[in-house]
Amino acid sequence: xxxxxxxxxxxxxxxxxxxxxxxxxxxxxxxxxxxxxxxxxxxxxxxxxxxxxxxxxxxxxxxxxxxxxxxxxxxxxxxxxxxxxxxxxxxxxxxxxxxxxxxxxxxxxxxxxxxxxxxxxxxxxxxxxxxxxxxxxxxxxxxxxxxxxxxxxxxxxxxxxxxxxxxxxxxxxxxxxxxxxxxxxxxxxxxxxxxxxxxxxxxxxxxxxxxxxxxxxxxxxxxxxxxxxxxxxxxxxxxxxxxxxxxxxxxxxxxxxxxxxxxxxxxxxxxxxxxxxxxxxxxxxxxxxxxxxxxxxxxxxxxxxxxxxxxxxxxxxxxxxxxxxxxxxxxxxxxxxxxxxxxxxxxxxxxxxxxxxxxxxxxxxxxxxxxxxxxxxxxxxxxxxxxxxxxxxxxxxxxxxxxxxxxxxxxxxxxxxxxxxxxxxxxxxxxxxxxxxxxxxxxxxxxxxxxxxxxxxxxxxxxxxxxxxxxxxxxxxxxxxxxxxxxxxxxxxxxxxxxxxxxxxxxxxxxxxxxxxxxxxxxxxxxxxxxxxxxxxxxxxxxxxxxxxxxxxxxxxxxxxxxxxxxxxxxxxxxxxxxxxxxxxxxxxxxxxxxxxxxxxxxxxxxxxxxxxxxxxxxxxxxxxxxxxxxxxxxxxxxxxxxxxxxxxxxxxxxxxxxxxxxxxxxxxxxxxxxxxxxxxxxxxxxxxxxxxxxxxxxxxxxxxxxxxxxxxxx
Amino acid sequence: xxxxxxxxxxxxxxxxxxxxxxxxxxxxxxxxxxxxxxxxxxxxxxxxxxxxxxxxxxxxxxxxxxxxxxxxxxxxxxxxxxxxxxxxxxxxxxxxxxxxxxxxxxxxxxxxxxxxxxxxxxxxxxxxxxxxxxxxxxxxxxxxxxxxxxxxxxxxxx
Numbered sequence: 001x002x003x004x005x006x007x008x009x010x011x012x013x014x015x016x017x018x019x020x021x022x023x024x025x026x027x028x029x030x031x032x033x034x035x036x037x038x039x040x041x042x043x044x045x046x047x048x049x050x051x052x053x054x055x056x057x058x059x060x061x062x063x064x065x066x067x068x069x070x071x072x073x074x075x076x077x078x079x080x081x082x083x084x085x086x087x088x089x090x091x092x093x094x095x096x097x098x099x100x101x102x103x104x105x106x107x108x109x110x111x112x113x114x115x116x117x118x119x120x121x122x123x124x125x126x127x128x129x130x131x132x133x134x135x136x137x138x139x140x141x142x143x144x145x146x147x148x149x150x151x152x153x154x155x156x157x158x159x160x161x162x163x164x165x166x167x168x169x170x171x172x173x174x175x176x177x178x179x180x181x182x183x184x185x186x187x188x189x190x191x192x193x194x195x196x197x198x199x200x201x202x203x204x205x206x207x208x209x210x211x212x213x214x215x216x217x218x219x220x221x222x223x224x225x226x227x228x229x230x231x232x233x234x235x236x237x238x239x240x241x242x243x244x245x246x247x248x249x250x251x252x253x254x255x256x257x258x259x260x261x262x263x264x265x266x267x268x269x270x271x272x273x274x275x276x277x278x279x280x281x282x283x284x285x286x287x288x289x290x291x292x293x294x295x296x297x298x299x300x301x302x303x304x305x306x307x308x309x310x311x312x313x314x315x316x317x318x319x320x321x322x323x324x325x326x327x328x329x330x331x332x333x334x335x336x337x338x339x340x341x342x343x344x345x346x347x348x349x350x351x352x353x354x355x356x357x358x359x360x361x362x363x364x365x366x367x368x369x370x371x372x373x374x375x376x377x378x379x380x381x382x383x384x385x386x387x388x389x390x391x392x393x394x395x396x397x398x399x400x401x402x403x404x405x406x407x408x409x410x411x412x413x414x415x416x417x418x419x420x421x422x423x424x425x426x427x428x429x430x431x432x433x434x435x436x437x438x439x440x441x442x443x444x445x446x447x448x449x450x451x452x453x454x455x456x457x458x459x460x461x462x463x464x465x466x467x468x469x470x471x472x473x474x475x476x477x478x479x480x481x482x483x484x485x486x487x488x489x490x491x492x493x494x495x496x497x498x499x500x501x502x503x504x505x506x507x508x509x510x511x512x513x514x515x516x517x518x519x520x521x522x523x524x525x526x527x528x529x530x531x532x533x534x535x536x537x538x539x540x541x542x543x544x545x546x547x548x549x550x551x552x553x554x555x556x557x558x559x560x561x562x563x564x565x566x567x568x569x570x571x572x573x574x575x576x577x578x579x580x581x582x583x584x585x586x587x588x589x590x591x592x593x594x595x596x597x598x599x600x601x602x603x604x605x606x607x608x609x610x611x612x613x614x615x616x617x618x619x620x621x622x623x624x625x626x627x628x629x630x631x632x633x634x635x636x637x638x639x640x641x642x643x644x645x646x647x648x649x650x651x652x653x654x655x656x657x658x659x660x661x662x663x664x665x666x667x668x669x670x671x672x673x674x675x676x677x678x679x680x681x682x683x684x685x686x687x688x689x690x691x692x693x694x695x696x697x698x699x700x701x702x703x704x705x706x707x708x709x710x711x712x713x714x715x
Numbered sequence: 716x717x718x719x720x721x722x723x724x725x726x727x728x729x730x731x732x733x734x735x736x737x738x739x740x741x742x743x744x745x746x747x748x749x750x751x752x753x754x755x756x757x758x759x760x761x762x763x764x765x766x767x768x769x770x771x772x773x774x775x776x777x778x779x780x781x782x783x784x785x786x787x788x789x790x791x792x793x794x795x796x797x798x799x800x801x802x803x804x805x806x807x808x809x810x811x812x813x814x815x816x817x818x819x820x821x822x823x824x825x826x827x828x829x830x831x832x833x834x835x836x837x838x839x840x841x842x843x844x845x846x847x848x849x850x851x852x853x854x855x856x857x858x859x860x861x862x863x864x865x866x867x868x869x870x871x872x873x
Contacts, residue, residue, distance in 0.1 A: 081815025081852050214808040217816030218800065218823060220751020220791030227750035278741055349755050349763055349817040349851050398753075398817030399851050430756040616811055616857070623853030646760035646849060654842045657855045 025062065025074070025114070032181050033065040033142055037135035037190035039116075039128040059189065060114045061128070063092070063135050065143065069163050069178030071096060071103045073132060076116025076373050077124050078108040079213070080397035080404070082675045083613035084124045086212045090610055091129055094204040095136035095196060097160035098177065108372045108394035118371035120405055120502060122575035122673025125609060129671055135190040137197075142188055146180045199607045199668040206666065208612030213396075224396045225353040225368040230423035233355065234263065235278040236416050237285035239271035240432060244498040244639030245295030256287040265419055272416055274424065297497045297638035304442050305340050311495050312444075312465050315484040318472070327459025327480025331450025335521055339447070339514040340700040341467065341683075343496075343634040344440040344627075345643070346503060347651060350398020351433035352406075356413035357423040363390045365417075367410035368397040375407040379414045390414070401624075402502035406438050431644040438501030439634055441490050443467035445514035449478075455526040457519075457537050464511060466492055466500075471508025471574055471680055474515065477539040497639045504621075505676035508574045509628060509683055513701060516570035516684035520561065520691065529558035530569050530688065542604050545665060546580035547571050549602035553661055554582040561692045566597075568689030570681040575673025577605040581681040583658070585689040587696075589712060592705030594630055594690060596658040601681075604665040606672040611664055618662045618678040625682025626652045632702050722783045725749075725793025735781025740764045742780045743790060751791035751820045755849070762848030765821040765828070766790050772828025791820035794827065802872075803827050806865035807858070814852035822848050826862045836866060 026034060036059035061075040073092055079085040085105045093100040106112055140160065147165035148155045151173050159168050166174035199206075216222040239251060251271050253264045262284045263274040273284035299307045328334065354367035363385060369375050372392040380387040397404060413426040428436065446463040459480040464472055468489040474481055487495075490506050503509075523533035531551050538544050550556075551569075559565065566585045571578070582600045587593075599622050608614050631650040635642040643649045662678075687698045696711035721730045724747065731746060743749045743766070752775055755763030759777040766775045767789040768782075794801040803826050806812070813819045822845070829836060829844040836844065841862050850858065 081813075083814070210808075210811050211813075213816065214811070214813065217813050217819050218804040218807045219795060220749075220820045222816050223750070224753075224817060226744075226754065229748060229750075277745065279737060347851060349761065349815070349849065350753070351755075396817075397815060399815040401851070427754065430758070430761075612811065616814065616854075619856060620814060620853030623855050624851065645758055646756050647758070651849055651851060652853065652855070653847070653849065654845045654855050654859065657859070660856060 026185065026187060028112075029064065031067050031183065031185050033139060033184055033186045034062055035135045035139045035142070035188045035190050036062040037131050039131040060116055061132065061135075062114065063132070063139050065139060065177055065181045067178065067182045067184070069098075069102065069176055069181060071098055072106050073103070074106045074113045075128065076108055076110070076113045077128060078119045078370060078372065078394050078397060080119065080370060080400040082617065083211050083610065084119070086209055087125055087610045087613050088129065088132065089212065090204045090209055091133055092136055094202045095133045096140050098163040100204055100209070102163060110372050110376045110390070110392045115373050118374060118405055119400070120370055120402060122675045122677070125674060126576055126670065126672045129609070131190070133196045134194040137194040138188055138190040142186060143177055143180050147175050150175050150180065205609045206607070206611065209610050210612060222396045224350055224398050225355060225366050226350070226425065226427045228355040228366045228395065228425070230355070230357055233423040233425055234274040234276055234420070235281045236272045236274050236412070236424050236426045237281040238412060238426070239285065239288050239290055240435065241292055242640065243294050244641075245297065246292040246639065249291040249293055251288055251290040253288055255289065256284040259284040259287065263420070265416060267415070267419055270412075270415060274416070274420065274422070278427070295639055299497050300637045301633070301635060304342070305444055308442060308444055308466060308495070313487045313492065315463065315486045317482060317484050318469055319481060319483040321482075322480030324459050324461055324480050324482055328450060330452055330458040332453050333522070333525055334448065334450040335518065335525070336448045337446070337518055337521060337699065339445040339517065341443045341510045341513065342700070342702060343442050343500075343636070344503060344632045345434060345437050345634055345649060346401045346403025347433065347437070347649065348399025348401060348403060351428040351430060352404065352409035352436070353425070353427040354407075354410040354413040355423060355425045356410070356417035358414075358417045358421060360421070361389065363414055363417065365390070365392050365410050365414050366395055367392055367407060367413070368404060369394055369407045369410060370397070370400045370402075370404045371407060375410045378407070379411060382411055383414060383418055401504045402506060403437055405502060406499070408436055430646070434643050434645070434649065435641050438499040440503035440506070440628070441466045441492065441496060441500035443510045445510070447514055447518045449518060449522065451522050451526055455528045455533055455536055457522065464514070466490070467510040468507035470506055471511035471572065472515075473573065475540060475543050475571065475573060476519070476534070476537040478537070497636060498641065504624070505574050505680045508572065508676070508680040509625070512570065512572040512680040513683035513687065516572070516681065517687055517697075517699065520568075520688045521697065524561045524691070527560045530561055531556055532558055534569070534571065542578040543571055543573070546578045546602045546604050549663060549665055550580035550582050550600050553602060553663055554600040556582065561688070562695040563692055566689050566693030568685045568687065568692055570684035570688060572677065572680040574677040574680050577603060577672040577674065577677040579603050579677045579681055581685040583685040583689045585686060585693060587690055587693050587708065589694065592708035592712070594686065594703065594708060596626060596656070596686060598659040598661070599685070600661045601678050602663045602665060603678060604667060605674050605677070606667050606669040608664050608666055608674075609671050614664055614674045615662055617674045619660060621676070621678035622660050622682065623652050623657055625679045626656050629683040629686045629701060630703055633704060718781065720780055720784045722785060723787040725789055731780065733780055735779060737780045738776055739766070739778040739780055739783060739788070740775040743775060749790045749792050753817055753820060755818070755821070760847070760849070761818070762825055763818050763821040765824040765848065767824055767828055770828070770831045772825045791824060794823070801827065802868045803830065803862065803865040806861040806868065810857045810861040810864065812854055812857035812861040814854055818848065818850045822850065822858055826865065829862070830866055830869060834866065835870060838863065
């Protein structure tokens, strides 16, 4: 049997599509009604991706009403556990008036879907969603026009339910979407001003819907990248440097070559042992004898914050309102505080994994990634191939949290597949996952602020180094304020000893920790209850709403902090959504261990599409947030990552999980992000609760037992 | 050196000729193509690779194929009876007790192992038994609820 042909059989729907033109998609997919649309900010952000490809300028997603009446949406967004496939299908079904079960989301396959920058920033529902609704409204209009013609009536006399169009007055006069789409080949581009339904008219959205993929996931049938199989597939184990910045001087693979059945690949710095048995590939890698020249980076856990301050890039003033010196004159108490936040790993349970196969003409890569299209571009660039000759197919993704926007494993698999002509599986070990993770950056924040005798904040001088500006908005009503951001976003190449990147709600957990702790310090000093102090200084109604709602949920009893009770409060804003948190903790003063007993969260996210999905995201944020707040610390020495597995990197466990109560404040304003907002307050709310119980103020995350004990000594 | 190892896998008698030191995790995933059992850490810290060996939850990354000779191994693929899900699987789906789903097979197998040992566990017993199974998405509270519900369901249907 011809091997290449045999393998092709496994690559369903493998067609050389030119991803630029609309008609190519139609040729590829067949008949029906197509509505092409374009989701908001995507094109603007594309430039930042450095993508040099010719791109469609009028669409990056499309809907298809199939000839059998089923509806598909093709988008480059991906599902990574956040429930996007469920929420988007609900939106589409609702706007089009079809059954939820008849809607399918086709996500992330670079051959089947138009270009998309990737899935991050809680953009899927709030940016992509409204554009998709507009396209669905357009499709519905096309169907109504076809129905009017077929039924010999006017569009305004028609109604739709579950994919059947009928006359309002004569319900027997009807035609189905399937009948209307059959034999059609209609192509439309969604109008920007398409009229979508009023939020109050939706029947599917706004009601809880369980996730669509549970059955596959509880039976072990769901396929992740590492579960892909092709005939003659080889597992790859690559030579890894001992530290970031190390240069390979020489490598001797002669012992590794003696391993039965192994294939060794050497191509510059790329040295790999390939074997059909992953344990044999690992054994061969263990026999590599390599010499590296390591870079000298005089930085470690002990001096990181001084190191970062010494190398601070120039600041950019983002906000400068009023006159700080005037604000300082008005203040009767001034507070100057420095906050620190350490490196944190993404550590999804599935390490980065990809399988690649090159058939001599086209490269196909199955990769768990948040960014299939940028992965496609990068693979094409390093292999000097046309992007159209590279197909990235994302199977299920075993957690991303921002870490799988980077796709180094896909590049490695593609390189090896091209060099060998064999299907190659690159599945990073946990140690490799920690080594190559682009950590949430360590950061320094300096806040100088003051209040007057009435407890009003008179000025706010805020400096954030390395975390970026997301979440650095003050939220409070302060007449004299200035905000200076040092370094662009969460990356500072050449300064951190390893790569850093976007971690769920990037920058925001760090900024919110500093802001909400500083506000708490001022409230405590003024002798005012921390909820009352915040309300006194807030004018933003959405912030007031979430704070009042969460105080009510927790049956908040006003008291000045520290009250000895162990209650903390914090508010935040991320991805267009507002959150208010209250936590109750119990600090063990002997050991410094902090047990979070209960967390209450109120969230206002505009119109909530799927309350079930949004609630689960809030719960996930509470649980995941315990880790960065209390325990997660990357140990490193220069470019060496000393943290290698979960024995030393402690992520939240069952015994840590607090009781929780969540509430969504439903609105009829456009939907906002839901995957990240509820994580941003977790550091501040726990720190403030620790203070409330003990009087110990924690100014550095993670708030590990040794830091808690240190702070207790200073009380 | 290869040895002939016979054992029961998901209800069927199977036989392999392999080095006894091979890890059960990789034999399941490569030799038997049972990919529901996941690699998470390779050193027994995370529980993604949990299977049942003679009804006890066991980490397949820390078990060799030689260890299972003559024993009864069940993976996530062998848990349902035909189309009928095991009560723990059903409870995970009913409680939306998963997000990305990568830790889910290990969570379910560990919970089934617990309920084999202790059919009426308290909430604290469940927490203790699940403590070393890691989930990064933060589905913990729902997983605990699901296991409690499954335990009740299994008691009621006895």
